[in-house]
Every structure is written in structure tokens, then in C-alpha cells.
Amino acid sequence: MAGQSDPHLSVFSAAEVEFLAEDEMVEIVPNMKMGPLNFICGDFGPFRPQIATEVPLWLAVALKKRGKCTIRPPQWLSVEKLTQVLEAERDSPREFQPLPFHYVEISRLLFDHARDDIPDVYMVRSLIEDIRYVRFSKVESGLETISGRTHAVKLKNLSAMEVNIVRPFVVRTLQAFYKHDSPQMIQHPDTAANRPPQVADRGPRRDLRRR
């Protein structure tokens, strides 16, 4: 599963994250009649015209491309809800609003493939952009607080794409801090050099060892 783009940092590429997001369920309104589909991931359908049913996003997009259904945008993907989220996002500089884990990818896929099914698509799109922007600037400002004393960074409600962007940086930063701050490396450079690099080492243990 590890990302092919950079095997050392265990990062997914954007396309991979999007692929993972395609398993999210969305509601579609088919305009054809079709029996149930039996897949490894589960059974979907039966499909009846004008009767809403839930399918994974990839199936929805595939059907949509063939003109066999309309996708019902999820509840959170409305001007009203997104405006609320954006406001709340701006109001609380330290917290992230709960949004679906794959909101970036889902909205992107829907904008690409089902723009005619989303009411006020331009507005929705710009709202999503704004939310992303606001959230990412929050992430950035949050990461500035990382220092040598930081053992972990807690970011609640962060979405998949955001985590994916931040992950290599955070991991590398923590590693770098660790490397520079490690008292062992200063006191016993020889022993440290003999040991394999400890990436997963945590702060508290360091204290114990110092004694």
C-alpha cells in the first residue's frame, strides 16, 4: 500500500488518495432498470428508475459517465452547509470542523463528473476551495509550533488529503528535531553511531536512559 512516489516517507500520491476515496458511498438516482450488482465489496442495487440507491463513488461515476444516473450530492456539499463550515472554520483558529474524511477527493470527483447534479456548482466549488485554504493555513500555523520538545502533534478532524500533504513534512521535522536534540548523540557520539538510527524513539524513554 505504501506510496510509490516516495517509499521512504510512506506517502500516498494524490491519485492514490483519490482512489481510496472512491469507496465512499454516495446516493444516485438511476434512470434505468437493472438487477442488483454483486461485487467483492458488496451487492448494490437493484436499480429502478427514479428511485434513489446507495453505491460506491466509483460505481456512481462510472454510471454517470454512461448517462445512466444522476448523483445526489451529499448533504454537506451544499452552499448552506459549506458556508456554515467556512464560517466556523474561520471563527475557531485552533480547531478543524468535522467534514468527511475524504471531502476534498469526493468534491473533486463530483465537480469533475457530476457538475450538472450539484446546485450552484460554482459557489460550492469556491466554498470548498476556501475551506481548504483556510484549513491548510491553520495546519501550517499549527505546525510552526513544533519544536524539539514536541513529542506528537494532534490534529483532530484532519482529512485524508490534508494529512497526506502534511505527513512527510511532520515526520521529517520530528526526525530532524530528534536528531539535533538527542542528548545521547552529544554525550556519546560513538555509541549512538553504532546503533541503528532510531526513528520511532519517544521522548520519555530518552529521560530514562539519561540517568
Added chain:
Amino acid sequence: MKVRTVKLKETHNSNGVSSFCSILWDLKAQHLVTASASDSSISIHDLSQPSKPPKILRHHKDGVTALALSPNSTCLASGSIDHSVKLYRFPGGEFQTNITRFTLPIRALAFNKSGSMLAAAGDDEGIKLINTIDGSIARVLKGHKGPVTGLAFDPISEYLASVDSMGTVIFWELSSGKILHTLKGVAPDLDSETSVLNMLSWSPDGDILAVPGLKNDVVMYDRDTAEKLFTLRGDHGQSICFLTWSPNGKYIATSGLDRQVLIWDVDRREDIDRQKFDDKVCCMAWKPNNNALAVIDDMGKYGMLEPAVPLSMKSPTDGAPNLHAKNSNGLLLFDEDEQELSVSGSLSDASEGSLGESEPVSRKRLKKQSILEDEDIDNGDQVASPPKIESRKRAHSHKECLEDNIKGFSGISSARPKMQEAFQPGSTAVQVGKRRFLCYNMLGSITTTENEGYSHIEVDFHDTGRGPRVPSMTDYFGFTMASLNESGSVFANPCKGEKNMSTLMYRPFGSWANNSEWSMRFEAEEVKAVALGTGWVAAITSLNFLRIFTEGGLQKHVLSLNGPVVTASGFKDELAVVTHASDCLPSNDQMLEFRVFNISNGVQPHSGRLPLSPGSCLTWFGFSEEGQLSCYDSKGVLRVYTNQYGGSWIPLFSASKEKKSEENYWVVGLNASKLFCIICKHPDSFPQVMPKPVLTLLDLSFPLASSDLGAMDLENEFILSNLHLSQIQKKIDEMVVAGLDTTSLDDEAFNVEAALDRCILRLIAACCNGDKLVRAVELVKLLSLEKSVKGAIKLVSALKLPILAERFNSILEERLLKETMGAPAISNSTSGAAFKNIEAHALPMTTRNRASEPVNPLPQSKLSSPPITKQEKLQEGIKIGQKIESNKTSLPPPKLPSPASNQEKSEEKSRVREKPEPSKTVAVGNKTEGIDQLPFNRPTNPFAKTSSNQEKGSLLDSIKKMKKVESGGKK
């Protein structure tokens, strides 16, 4: 006269200064509104929650001198010393608008009967007539020399009467704004008094105007001539300051400066009761629905005189004219309110609302609104210009007035119920500038929109892949009715004058011939409803003719129907027509009947009354996907026609049982287990064309009583499956009669039976948990599969209920005995009874279905049981339960583990056990071998009947025979 005290509650603090106070009831007598001239607040007392403090409205800057409530109680007006007249929503009390301002304090307010006009007057010169719709001043009536203190619209809205503080009464004609009569100095001169105001009041029928007289009396004036008719003189020691008519006009309550309230019988012209108070009572109001009188004194204390009229006499509300009915024309100002009201009311007074135009409820709301608009404009006209009402004096008889009134407010006044008008199932109301559905069904939709005199009609199929593409059509006829099926669409328009005759048009979607659409014209006849099915088109006309055409346009049949048509629907060969059976009942119940015609066979298989919920009207009518006749009424109850009990309608869905109250369900169709509908958010009762509506599936459910079992879902499923089973059974019978292959149906029936058994088992579990053992036993008897009975035994033994296990065991034995003894006999005797006894018909069914399965071995082993004693049986039963538990997959004959005391018996049994086994395996493996084996098995069964099965060598033959026998019996 007996002395009683009336307890008064303080509501407005007057600081010891006597000041004029007002009190009002709302229409439903749920709220009392009070105000005082020394207090800037208005209180709305909710009488249903006496503990709750009254709602206080503080919008005025100075004391409130006048209150008025619109006749439909949705709008409250208040006038104040601060020169303004304000409107509020009622009973919510939200401030609405400053409808007008004066330069001096307001003294009197009055709404006209329709609520479209408010009269306001005070110390200013002139009475303002204000249009409540837009706040425009329709007219200013000038003529009074002093402050106007009393205003009253006559109930027919022809005149306005006003009185000033000097005692001058003026009759105004509303249509022209002219003074008709001026009566100078007829009322007491109260100029010096600040706490009381002169006032006057029309009798509820509008014939008499009552004005306080100069001699401590009440003087009655004629409506048209303003002549003095008679006076009421009695116990008042000082002049009268307030008077009010009882709702029925039989009594008058008066209050005088002598601090008394007197109740008068107007017909007998004498006072019948009196009540003394500590302070002057300056305002009173009769409770609209009860024998009570609300009073408020000039200290701001209010109370209730109850009973107001001695109980020995006729109630003051008895025989009150229904003129000021609930739905009298509301203020357009509050049209959202109105709509809400009309829709929320649409359940309760649905047909009442639809009387006027008798549309299906879905259309009602819009129509109503448009009528409101029209009416309000009309009213405006009536006031602004004098179109029709010349001063028609006495000649204009009272009755006529009433009728005019009713006609004027058609659709709103609840005077009399009307028969519902014809409609097409799945059509929506006309909306200006918007597309609407002429027909919406499970297949597709026909929509129309009017554009510059002609319409565009589009036909869309839900399944865009499969349905034919139909080009949109420009419609010069103005079609208002349409119907759609797989092969074509039919349209019809009503006749509009001589030139535009009613036309019926059929358009097939695909035909091998060119120009295969056709149309029919009707002279002096109007198409009211259309329907189509396979190979036929039906139109029902205003002459109550049912005309049936073939697909090609051949006029095949013309039948006369019993009454005016309501709606019609087609499904394959069947046409169902709903007609009125008679005028509707006074309780607003539509009297409808239905008829089903089979067009290809030319028969009429069903007919009868169409049931509706009380006070509702039919809103949807059609067939389920399986072809079951169904109807849906405006109260949200779905009924399906079944053959149970010789053909009856069963309620299968109730919108009120669904949790969400803000939703309206617009039915599109149904199948055996689901209702397909479009959910409309509350104010709307029908969907729009854009965005494309999405169907929602709702579970069908019987309106079951809440049982002590608490397993509603299961019980519901139980009845539904039974119903389903009976339908399948019926179909099988029909097919057998027709000599068709029923295997697929048999399989379906088996599946349903299995599902039913599962449901019953769960119900049994619920019964056992709820300690309803008798019910559990009843349920076991209903199980159709033997395996399920054993499952039930296992279940109850697991639940540690040995009594039940024993009973179940005996039931099982009995059943097995029956099965072997007389399978054919059972099928003969019970086949006539329909689904009620599933067990009965299930038994032959199982044998039929699983011909290859071994039917014999179990009964054989069973039949050796009779000699065993009862005690043994009990033991055995428990054992069986345990045994089955341990050994799930195989179905050992319950006898097997029996600890037989008798050696011989056990030996015999083992013999019996061994014998069937080979047959079992063989039978499952290969049918023909099983047949060969069959005669070999028989002799071991001591009770085996030499039935017809055996005479024929082949099992297949025997099964066929059984079927025949059964079907013969069912016929």
C-alpha cells in the same frame, strides 16, 4: 335572581385610575386578548394552559384603547393612544406592521366579515377604511362631529355603523362611502366619561343594530331603514356603556355605568339575569363555543361569567349562524399563514376545503390561494367602486345575502359539503408559468406548460434507456387530462365554449403504420377522465358515458355509468372507474363507488363502494405493480382491494403513522411490499416538475393497534405475508384453471411461506418472552412447514418452557397424522376457504412442491406412536427438543430417541426407522427410483390409505391428480 360572585383576575394594572379596557375571544375560544387604556401592553391569555403567564405584546408606546381580531383569528389589530394601529399575527403575537397612523388617539377598530378590511376611528376626524392586504386606505368616512368611539361592520359587509361620544349614530354604505342615515343624539352623551365609550353592535344575522339608548335602555334599529324597532328596558339604573350579542343572536349582554351586567332575552325583550360588580364593566365578549361571557372592568381586572345564560334556557351558541365560519376569507397579508392553515387543515377539513372547486387535495391549495386573491380583489372593488350593491333596502332578502356571501367565498366557506370533482391520478395543479404534471406514474410522466396561448407537452420515461423517445408536442387544444402506458398516451381537454369542443386524442409511441394517432370530438359532452390499457383507450364523459376505443381508434363500447365520474385507471386488460354514488354526506364524506371492467373479456369482475377516511376525498387511484386495485385519500390512507371476505378494501398504509409530520406523501404507485411516493415538504402537497422528483419507498404497514406484545413490526409482517400468500394462491388457482404451468408461482409461494414461518417463529419467541403462551400455541398452528414446527419446539425448549414444548409436540403429531391420513381429503375440504387457514392449504402445497422430497418416512415413524403413554410423550417431547438442538441439519423423526420401555416396541421402531432411510436417500437423489421405491415403502405404514396415489404407479401422475382434485375443490 340568585346572587353569585364572579372572581376577577387582575391583568392590567390601572393604578387605581379607571380606564377603558377591552377583551376579546379568538375564534376557537382558546385565547383571550385583553388590553387597557392605561397600559401599553396587550395580553394574550392561553386558556388551554392557565398556569402559563399570558403572552405580553409591548409594541405600543401608550395605552391600548381598541382591539380587533380578524374573523378567522389569524390577525390581531390594536389601536392606541399613541395614534398608531398595529397588526400582529395571532395567536403567536408577532408584530406585523403599523397599518396606519392617526394624528390623535384611536378609539375603535373593527374588521369586516372577510377580514380584508379594517375600520379605524378615534378622536380624529373621519373613519379610515384600510385594506389589510396592502395597508392602503380605501376610504375615509367623514361625518362625525366628535370622537368616534364605536364601529361595527354589518355581517353582510354592506354597511358600517358608527357612533361618536356625543351619541350620534351614522349608517354608512360601504360600496359608495355615503351616509345612509344619521341618528343624532340617540345614544348617551358620554363625553365627560373617559373610562367608558359609546358603542353599538349588529345582531349576528345583521338585521338589527343595537345601540345604548338615552333611558338606560337598549334601542334596536332596523338594518335598512334605521327605524327604531323596539327597546330593551330593565334593571339598569344608569346608562348602558357596553353591549354585545350572543353568538346566536338570541341574547344580549349589557353593562351599565351602574356596575351591573345584564343578560337579555331579545325575543322576549326582557332581562333574564344580572350580575353586580365592584367596578364598571367596560367590555364583554361571549365565548364563541360555550355558554360563558368574558368581562373586564375599568380597573383592568377580567373574569368569566359562567354560565352566562341560565342553564334552563337555550345556550347562547345554539343555532349560531355559520356565517363567520372558520375559513372565512383570510388576510392576504398573511398568506403564508393561510396556506399553512389550509394544508395542516387539509387532513381534517380536506373535503371542506375542496368543496368549492372539489379538486383533489393536491390542487386545492393553489386554487384556494388564487381564489383568495380574486376574492380580495373583488372585495376591494366592492368597496372602491359601487358595482352591484345599490341600496337594495328591504327587498334584498336576507337569505339572498347569505347565498351571495357563500358564493362569493366559494371554496372557503364551509356551508355545505360538495362532491369532489373529476381528476386524473398523478396530475398536479395548474401553476402560472410553471410546468405541471398531467400524468405521473411508475413508467414516466407527461408534463405541460402554457406559453402564449398554447401549450407544450412533453412525455418522458423514467427509464431513459428503454422507453421510446417521444418528441415534444405543441398542443393547440389545451389538454388537461392525460394518461400514459408503455404503448401510447392519451390526452383530452375540457370543452371551452362552442368553438373549442372537448377532444380526445391518442398517440401511440410506435406503430408500423404512419399517422396512427387519432382524435375524437365530443359535441355537447365533455371528457372528464381518461385511462388506457393494453389495446384499449377509455374516456368517461360528462354525460356519464364510458366510451371504450381500441388502440386503432375504433369505437367499441359505450356504456352508461351510475354517476358522475371521479377518476379512472387502467392496467393491462382491466379498467377501474370511480364514480359518485350519491351526494356527499353532511359530514363531508364523499360517497364513491368503483367498478372494474375487464375489457378483453367484457366482464365486470368487481364493483362496490369505495371506502375513504371520514371527511376525506380521493387523491390517487390506480393499480399496484401486481395489478391490485388501490386508492389513496387526502388523509393519507392507502387501501388495497383484496378478495378476502368476498372482496374488501384493506388499509395498507397510513401517512399519520409515519413519524414525519412535516411531509406530505404524493403517491405514485405501489408493489406488494412498498409504496412508491414523492415526499413533499410540508406546505407543498404535490411535486414540481423541476427538479425531477425522486421516488421514495415506504413500507406498507397495517394500522395495527398497539399490542401488548410490543412486536408491531413482526405482526405487520405476518399479516402482510399472509396477504401476499393469499394473492399468490389465488393466482395459482387461476392459472391451474387456465391449465398453465404454475411452477414459478409455486416456488414464490414456497418462499413466501418460508418467510412467513420465519416471521411466525420470531413472533413465537416474542410471545414466549411476553408470557403469552396461548398466542404462541395459536401461532404454531399457523406454521406451514413441518421443519418450522420443529424449530418452534426447539425454540421453546431452549426458552425452558416445557408446557409449550409438549403442546407443540402434540400439534406436530396431529398434523403429521392428518397429512398421512388424508392429504387429499384436506385439500378437498379446506380448499374452498381462502387464505385464512394457511396451514390447510399449505399442507397440500408442500407435498406438491417438493415432490422429490420424502414425504413418507416421517409420517410412518410417527404413526407408530399412539400406543405410547402420555407421560412418555412428555419426556419424549423434551428429548426431541434437545435432540434437535444438538443435531441441527438432519431431521430425525421425533420418535427416534424415545426411551421405549417395551422392547418389542423399540424393535419395531428401529425397523421402522431403518426402512425409510434408504427411500429417503434415493428419493432425494433420483425421482424415478423414488417412485420405484414407493410401493415398497407403503406396507410398513400401518395406517396408509390405499389412496389414489398408489393406484397410479407414478408419483408424478399422483401429484397431478392431487392438483386437479384441489383445484376442482377450490372452484
